[in-house]
Every structure is written in C-alpha cells, then in structure tokens.
Amino acid sequence: MGLEETISANIKKAQNLREQGIEPYPIRTPETRAIAEVKTRFEENPLDDVVGVAGRLTGRRAHGKVAFGDIQDETGKIQLFMRSQEIGPEGMDLFNGLDLGDWVWARGPVVRTRRGEISVDVRELVLLSKSLRPFPDKWKGIADPEIRYRQRYVDLMVNPSVKQVFRKRATVIDSLRELLQQRGFLEVETPALQPLYGGAAARPFVTHHHVLDSTLYLRIALELHLKRLLVGGLRRVFEIGKCFRNEGMDRLHNPEFTLLEAYEAFSDSEGMMSLTEDLIRAAALAACGRLDIEYQGTPIDLGAQFECLSMIPTLSERLSLDPMTAPLDDLAHACHVRGVEEIPEKADRTWFIDRLFSVAVEPELVQPTFVTGHPLDMSPLAKSGEDDPERASRFELFVAGRELVNGYSELNDPVKQRERLLRQRRNETFEEHLVDEDFLRALEYGMPPAGGLGLGVDRLVMLLTDQQSIQDVILFPQMRPEAEKAKGDVPLVGIDASALVPIHVDQMRRA
RNA sequence: GGGGGCGUAGCUCAGUUGGCAGAGCAGCAGACUUUUAAUCUGACGGUCGCAGGUUCGAUUCCUGCCGCCCUCACCA
Numbered sequence: 001m002g003l004e005e006t007i008s009a010n011i012k013k014a015q016n017l018r019e020q021g022i023e024p025y026p027i028r029t030p031e032t033r034a035i036a037e038v039k040t041r042f043e044e045n046p047l048d049d050v051v052g053v054a055g056r057l058t059g060r061r062a063h064g065k066v067a068f069g070d071i072q073d074e075t076g077k078i079q080l081f082m083r084s085q086e087i088g089p090e091g092m093d094l095f096n097g098l099d100l101g102d103w104v105w106a107r108g109p110v111v112r113t114r115r116g117e118i119s120v121d122v123r124e125l126v127l128l129s130k131s132l133r134p135f136p137d138k139w140k141g142i143a144d145p146e147i148r149y150r151q152r153y154v155d156l157m158v159n160p161s162v163k164q165v166f167r168k169r170a171t172v173i174d175s176l177r178e179l180l181q182q183r184g185f186l187e188v189e190t191p192a193l194q195p196l197y198g199g200a201a202a203r204p205f206v207t208h209h210h211v212l213d214s215t216l217y218l219r220i221a222l223e224l225h226l227k228r229l230l231v232g233g234l235r236r237v238f239e240i241g242k243c244f245r246n247e248g249m250d251r252l253h254n255p256e257f258t259l260l261e262a263y264e265a266f267s268d269s270e271g272m273m274s275l276t277e278d279l280i281r282a283a284a285l286a287a288c289g290r291l292d293i294e295y296q297g298t299p300i301d302l303g304a305q306f307e308c309l310s311m312i313p314t315l316s317e318r319l320s321l322d323p324m325t326a327p328l329d330d331l332a333h334a335c336h337v338r339g340v341e342e343i344p345e346k347a348d349r350t351w352f353i354d355r356l357f358s359v360a361v362e363p364e365l366v367q368p369t370f371v372t373g374h375p376l377d378m379s380p381l382a383k384s385g386e387d388d389p390e391r392a393s394r395f396e397l398f399v400a401g402r403e404l405v406n407g408y409s410e411l412n413d414p415v416k417q418r419e420r421l422l423r424q425r426r427n428e429t430f431e432e433h434l435v436d437e438d439f440l441r442a443l444e445y446g447m448p449p450a451g452g453l454g455l456g457v458d459r460l461v462m463l464l465t466d467q468q469s470i471q472d473v474i475l476f477p478q479m480r481p482e483a484e485k486a487k488g489d490v491p492l493v494g495i496d497a498s499a500l501v502p503i504h505v506d507q508m509r510r511a
Numbered sequence: 512g513g514g515g516g517c518g519u520a521g522c523u524c525a526g527u528u529g530g531c532a533g534a535g536c537a538g539c540a541g542a543c544u545u546u547u548a549a550u551c552u553g554a555c556g557g558u559c560g561c562a563g564g565u566u567c568g569a570u571u572c573c574u575g576c577c578g579c580c581c582u583c584a585c586c587a
Contacts, residue, residue, distance in 0.1 A: 001555060002538095061549050063543055063546065066543090113545050114545045134521040137537070139523080140535095142523090144579080146579045147522090150579095245586075248584080
C-alpha cells in the first residue's frame with residue numbers, strides 16, 4: 001500500500017471507530033503515571049500495583065488470543081500485555097486495529113511476564129490519538145538528515161539520543177542562568193526588532209513595519225541595548241536570546257542562533273575571563289557531570305587552568321614574521337601558503353591578521369584557550385589595553401578549535417566610541433550601516449567601567465553534547481523551504497474539499 | 512557563490528558494465544494463549560528527485576534544474 005492509500009485507510013479506521021462509539025481523538029486522558037516511574041517502583045516493590053500509563057505504540061507482537069505491545073512516553077518504554085481472557089474480544093480487536101504511532105492509554109496491574117519483562121497486564125485500553133501516517137522503520141529509525149531536520153517530530157519519536165541532546169541543551173541554559181542569577185545578574189529582555197542594528201559586524205535580516213512605515217532589522221547582537229542598561233545604573237545584567245545574521249550557513253552557523261551576553265559594571269576583561277571559566281565549568285558539570293569531556297574523540301579538559309595566549313606574538317611566532325609590521329605582500333603570501341585562495345580587494349592588515357589567525361592558529365586551540373590582545377580596529381566596542389594602545393583589552397575563548405566566547409573591557413568613552421564606529425562604518429561593504437546615535441547618547445550620560453562577554457550557546461551545547469553540527473543542537477534548523485509538491489506530502493485525502501471555504505488575506509490579517 | 516558526494520517503495524537500504532525494478536521493516540488479508548527486531552502463509556505497494564538529450568530501448572550515459580550532506584569562500 002502506498003502512502004496515500006495508507007493515510008486514507010487510517011482515516012477510514014478512525015471513522016469506523018467513531019461509528020462503534022469509540023472517539024479516536026478524545027479530550028480526556030484518564031489518570032496516568034510516567035512509565036519510568038512505574039518501572040522503578042515495581043522493581044523496588046513489586047506489589048500488585050494497578051497503574052494507568054499513556055504513550056505511543058512503538059511495537060506490537062500479536063499471538064492470537066494474546067498480544068504484546070510497547071508504548072513509549074517521554075520517560076521510557078513499557079510493555080503492554082494483552083490477554084483475551086482479561087480484556088475480552090472487543091479489547092483485542094481494538095488493540096489489533098491499532099497502528100504503530102497511535103497514542104494509547106492502558107490500565108492494569110504491573111506484572112513481570114514469563115520472559116521477565118515488566119509489563120502492564122492490561123484490563124482497560126483507550127485510544128488517545130490515531131496516527132494516520134506510517135511509522136518509520138522500528139529498527140533503523142530515521143537516518144535521512146533532511147527528514148531529521150525538517151520533521152524533527154519524527155526524529156524525536158524514533159531516535160532517543162536526540163531527546164537526550166535537547167534535554168542537555170536545556171540543562172546547559174539552566175545552569176548558565178542559575179550561575180548568573182546567583183552572582184546578582186539581572187536577566188533582561190531587549191528588543192529583537194530594531195530600527196538600527198549593531199554590536200557586531202554582520203548582515204542583518206530586514207523587515208518592514210506597516211503602521212510605522214519604517215524599516216526594522218532583526219538584531220545581530222545584544223550588546224548595545226545591554227550597555228544602555230549599565231548607563232541606567234543596573235550593575236549586572238544578562239540576556240539569553242536569539243540573534244539573527246543573514247550570512248552563510250554551515251556546521252557552525254545557523255541564521256538564527258542563541259547568544260548569551262552578560263555585562264558587569266566595575267569589572268573588566270579579566271573579570272569576564274574568570275566569569276567565562278565559571279560559566280563553562282558550571283555548564284559542563286550540569287550537562288555531563290564532569291569537566292574532562294570528549295569531543296569528537298578528542299579529550300578536552302575543562303577543569304585545568306585555561307591557557308592564555310596573546311594574539312599577535314602567537315601569530316608572529318607561527319608565521320615567523322611580525323604581522324603588525326610585515327609588508328602586506330608577505331601576509332598575502334602567508335595566506336596563499338596556507339591555502340587561502342581568495343583575498344578581497346579591501347583586505348587590510350586587520351583582515352590579514354584575522355584570517356591568518358583563524359587558519360594558522362585557531363584549529364590548534366583544542367584545549368580551552370583564551371586569546372587576548374586583538375588589534376584595536378578589530379574591536380570597535382572594546383577599550384584599548386593598558387600596555388599597548390593599539391591592542392584591545394579583549395579576549396576570545398577557543399575550545400575544540402572554535403570561538404565560544406568573546407569579551408572585553410567595554411569602551412565607555414563616548415567620544416572615542418563615536419570615532420571608532422564612524423571608522424568602522426567606512427569599512428562596511430554591504431549596506432549603509434548607520435551609527436546608533438541613541439547608543440552614543442546613552443554613553444554620553446556616562447557608562448560605568450564594565451566588562452562584558454558574549455557566549456555562543458549553541459556552540460557550547462555542541463561541545464557538551466558531542467555534536468558536530470549546529471543543526472543537531474537546534475530543534476528546527478533553518479532549511480530551504482520545501483518544494484510545493486513536498487516529499488511525503490499528499491493532497492487532502494478523505495476530506496471534502498468543497499467544504500473548505502477560502503479565507504481572504506484581509507481576514508487572516510485581522511485574525 | 513565554487514568544488515565533491517548523494518537522491519530507488521512510508522522507513523532503512525540493495526541493484527541495473529543501457530534490456531520486465533529488489534530485500535527487510537511498516538501497511539493489508541489470514542494463522543497463532545508469554546512475545547520483545549515474535550514467527551508462519553498470501554497478496555499489495557515504484558513517475559528509480561524533476562526536465563530535456565543521446566539511443567531501437569534510459570532508473571542506469573550526457574546536460575540543465577531542485578533538494579540534502581561535506582568542503583571552500585563569505586562571516587569581528
């Protein structure tokens with residue numbers, strides 16, 4: 001039977017049940033216990049406990065007058081033991097008419113079958129929700145990454161490890177939030193829709209507000225609003241939120257991603273480095289229960305003192321030339337040697353340093369490593385360092401060859417800030433990037449000296465769940481829209497299309 | 512955007528050096544009173560991603576397109 005036939009056959013099954021007085025999509029679920037809890041309780045104390053459980057049917061083994069089924073809820077799986085003598089022929093018929101994927105509720109004493117499987121000896125069976133689509137292969141599950149990402153619900157129902165990843169994701173975020181709150185950071189929410197974007201160099205998503213008749217952008221970073229709050233007198237603030245960058249997608253980049261940014265008045269880059277270590281360790285302990293973890297087969301020790309490298313001397317040593325003084329031709333040559341094919345017209349010293357560092361040094365920063373002392377014009381929102389005015393008081397944390405955290409002593413001199421933003425603006429290649437005058441106005445009221453950090457939450461989750469693609473830690477990663485005639489899609493089977501009244505766009509808007 | 516790989520039944524995958532399209536699971540019909548990837552019997556299920564081209568004949572070869580994955584580029 002093909003897909004369409006299967007679906008219409010299942011719609012018919014549901015109709016038949018209705019005719020027999022069985023509602024295939026009832027409102028109420030009788031009292032239900034978590035499957036994992038039922039099993040552990042039985043193991044501790046195998047009383048003849050009668051329980052109600054609810055879950056999705058994931059397996060069925062029928063033997064005539066006896067049958068077995070597996071149901072699965074979020075906590076685990078338990079076997080249903082169906083006996084004609086207990087539940088009657090109608091009960092057996094109902095059970096045998098179920099499809100894998102159906103949600104059911106069952107009640108009965110918990111028992112152990114002859115083969116030792118903890119089971120519910122079913123005395124009452126209720127269909128909770130009829131599934132119309134065929135259930136994926138019970139043994140192999142879903143392997144096609146396209147289905148896994150586009151139809152995460154299917155991935156989740158058959159691939160148990162996926163659920164684990166997203167549980168850990170929640171644990172990681174909880175632990176970050178908890179630690180910051182313990183330290184007196186106030187969690188805030190700032191606008192995601194903004195008339196101006198800033199705080200990073202990235203191309204924004206652009207949208208339009210009808211009533212205001214104005215262009216709005218989705219934020220590319222949280223920074224500029226959080227700093228306004230420091231101006232307002234909030235001493236410690238943080239936000240965990242989605243940011244949006246209209247750039248390429250790959251295993252480390254999704255157009256929308258989750259950023260944690262935290263700002264602390266009277267702190268600085270060094271204070272933020274220490275906070276970074278604490279955050280990473282708290283998250284690791286919460287998610288993995290340990291600090292010595294493994295990522296893609298490589299042991300990573302988050303417990304040891306994080307190494308600290310100065311960007312320019314490290315690069316200089318690696319290239320055997322001083323990137324701050326060497327002729328640009330030499331830097332271009334170094335790029336070619338390392339397989340960097342294209343060098344843009346606009347490439348200046350900063351570009352070369354950034355690029356060379358990322359190809360020559362970053363991949364080797366496997367153990368947690370702070371990189372400090374970035375060139376100042378790579379860091380327009382950071383203060384310059386005390387020793388060298390051309391270097392920023394800034395750090396980036398790399399783990400497993402990737403940037404995880406970026407932080408600095410926040411620039412609070414409004415005059416310098418304006419200068420640096422204007423200089424930055426001249427370098428912009430894409431659209432006109434307006435300077436955020438309100439941000440500068442805020443600084444002009446006086447922002448206390450402060451440290452700030454930004455942490456890529458998705459990447460941290462990747463590290464702690466040992467996933468190699470950002471798509472594996474985002475429930476619904478961005479994909480190209482499905483074609484009109486989508487894979488596995490079928491027309492409205494079993495539905496009288498004439499009953500569907502078209503709705504006007506105007507009406508939808510009002511709704 | 513460049514390069515590489517992949518796309519076959521609802522799912523997981525074989526296969527065709529160009530000649531009637533295959534399996535397991537699921538689904539359908541039946542048998543079965545302790546199974547757990549149950550077993551057994553039977554029938555069904557395909558626009559071989561889409562569109563062109565070459566050919567007596569294309570799922571197979573060629574071109575273009577679509578989608579996914581990898582990689583490079585872009586990306587503070």
